[in-house]
Every structure is written in structure tokens, then in C-alpha cells.
Amino acid sequence: MLPPAGVRERVRAVHGGAALPELLRRYDGWAGRYEQVRGRDPPGPPGTGTGTGTGTGTGTPPPAASSPGAPPPAPLTAVPQDVAALEYRAPHLAAASLAFAFPAPPAGARVLDVGCGTGLVARELQRRGFGCLHGVDGSAGMLERARGTGLYRQLQRCVLGREPLPGPAEHYDAVTVVGALGEGQVPCSALPELLRVTKPGGFLCLTTRSNPSNLRYKAELEAALQRLEQQGAWQKVLAQEVEGWERATEEEESIQGTGYISGVVYIYRKCPVPPLEEG
Numbered sequence: 001m002l003p004p005a006g007v008r009e010r011v012r013a014v015h016g017g018a019a020l021p022e023l024l025r026r027y028d029g030w031a032g033r034y035e036q037v038r039g040r041d042p043p044g045p046p047g048t049g050t051g052t053g054t055g056t057g058t059g060t061p062p063p064a065a066s067s068p069g070a071p072p073p074a075p076l077t078a079v080p081q082d083v084a085a086l087e088y089r090a091p092h093l094a095a096a097s098l099a100f101a102f103p104a105p106p107a108g109a110r111v112l113d114v115g116c117g118t119g120l121v122a123r124e125l126q127r128r129g130f131g132c133l134h135g136v137d138g139s140a141g142m143l144e145r146a147r148g149t150g151l152y153r154q155l156q157r158c159v160l161g162r163e164p165l166p167g168p169a170e171h172y173d174a175v176t177v178v179g180a181l182g183e184g185q186v187p188c189s190a191l192p193e194l195l196r197v198t199k200p201g202g203f204l205c206l207t208t209r210s211n212p213s214n215l216r217y218k219a220e221l222e223a224a225l226q227r228l229e230q231q232g233a234w235q236k237v238l239a240q241e242v243e244g245w246e247r248a249t250e251e252e253e254s255i256q257g258t259g260y261i262s263g264v265v266y267i268y269r270k271c272p273v274p275p276l277e278e279g
Contacts, residue, residue, distance in 0.1 A: 095124030098205040109173035115180030118145035174203040183217040188224040211253040211261035238267040
């Protein structure tokens with residue numbers, strides 16, 4: 001069974017190849033329906049984390065950039081709306097893959113969440129012990145929602161592919177792009193900019209969809225990923241195709257009539273990769 005008509009219409013609107021100003025306007029409009037957010041829960045004791053994710057989340061988010069040194073606010077409790085109707089699994093899958101690949105305790109690792117939206121990936125990363133999260137997105141409406149979570153130390157507006165990321169070279173231990181690499185969204189030509197802000201030995205976690213309407217983009221993306229690997233820019237750690245990525249919004253998009261589409265998680269590590277420590 002397909003998601004409700006309103007959800008399908010909103011997904012089609014942002015995946016329909018609109019010009020950039022119109023695309024951003026549509027994302028701004030979607031922000032209020034993307035996931036419904038209710039009041040703050042009290043912070044849990046250290047080590048408890050929240051939600052159903054695994055890992056070693058601290059139970060409280062890092063301080064917001066707007067109030068250095070201030071006690072961190074408890075995270076907003078998200079009651080998924082369109083996200084729930086789509087059964088959107090990419091944030092969970094991406095965060096789990098990055099945590100698995102990470103060689104050291106992640107609490108102090110600086111992570112840039114590109115196309116952060118309302119903060120779905122940040123919640124999954126925080127549950128797995130990542131505590132220093134920065135985010136960028138082209139939609140002011142999405143950023144407003146992300147800011148309300150209290151999960152990010154920094155949030156800035158940036159349209160990747162049209163302007164450089166707001167960070168110095170070799171600044172981040174990991175960079176994520178979850179849900180933004182697709183037809184009519186972030187172009188494949190933006191990959192070198194992701195590499196620029198990643199530290200040598202740092203990780204890049206990327207996702208894309210494998211539904212029929214995104215196959216041309218996926219082929220272009222994988223060709224670009226391979227070229228960068230052949231040039232020695234990074235090493236592939238993981239490329240995993242996942243069925244049941246999210247619910248299809250059109251019957252012809254679903255896998256063998258299951259009602260779902262598949263997607264891929266890619267993990268790369270920027271070269272030079274440091275040697276393994278003995279012991």
C-alpha cells in the first residue's frame with residue numbers, strides 16, 4: 001500500500017526537478033510536515049541515551065553554538081509525521097554504518113551533517129555516541145526545525161553545489177550526506193567539496209536511492225565515486241544495497257510490487273589513511 005496522497009505529493013514536489021529557488025521553497029514548506037515535534041523531555045542520566053538506537057549516547061546533546069558554555073537543552077521529542085508514513089530508514093542505516101566503521105570512540109569526533117534537514121541523522125548519530133555535530137542545509141525552514149532539536153553545535157545555510165561548504169579544509173572527522181544525493185538535488189560535482197573539508201583518514205558517509213527514477217543519477221554518482229577512488233582521493237570501506245529503504249510513492253517505483261524502494265549506503269575514507277595501530 002502506498003503512503004497517503006498528501007505525503008506522495010510532497011515527495012514528488014521535491015524530487016520533481018524544480019529550479020533551485022522553487023525547490024528550496026518547497027522544502028521550506030515541507031519542514032512543518034516532515035516530522036511533528038512536541039515539547040522537550042527532561043534529560044536522561046549520562047550513558048542512557050534516548051530512543052531505540054544502539055551505541056553509547058550520552059543522553060544529552062552538546063551545547064548550542066548560540067550559547068557557549070550554557071547547559072545543553074534536552075532534545076525535542078520528535079513524533080514523525082511524513083517520515084513515519086514513508087518508513088524512512090536512511091538516517092538509521094547511515095548512522096549505524098558510520099559508527100561501525102569508526103575506529104575510535106566517537107564522542108570527540110567533529111561531524112558535518114550536509115543536507116541535515118530537521119536533524120534525523122543527528123539524532124541517530126547522537127544515540128551512537130557522536131557528540132560534536134555541525135549541520136548545513138539549503139532550506140531555512142528545515143534549519144529552523146534542526147535548531148530546535150538542540151543537537152547541533154553549529155548550523156548554517158549552504159546550498160551545496162552552488163557554494164562552498166562553510167568550513168576550513170581538513171576540518172571534519174566525518175561528513176554525512178543522507179537523503180540529498182539524488183536527481184534534482186545535490187549534484188555529483190559536489191563530491192570534491194565534501195573531501196575538501198574532511199580530514200585525512202576521515203570518513204564520508206553517503207546515501208542514494210535505487211528506485212527507477214533515480215537510476216541515472218545513481219549511475220553518475222557511482223562513476224564519480226569510482227573516479228575519485230582511482231585517483232587515490234579515498235578508499236571504499238562499504239557499499240551496501242538495502243531493500244526496504246523507504247516506502248515507494250508510485251507503484252512503478254516499488255521493488256517487485258513490495259511497496260518499497262531500495263537504497264545504498266556508501267562509506268569512504270579519505271586518503272592518506274593512517275596505518276593501523278598495533279596491539
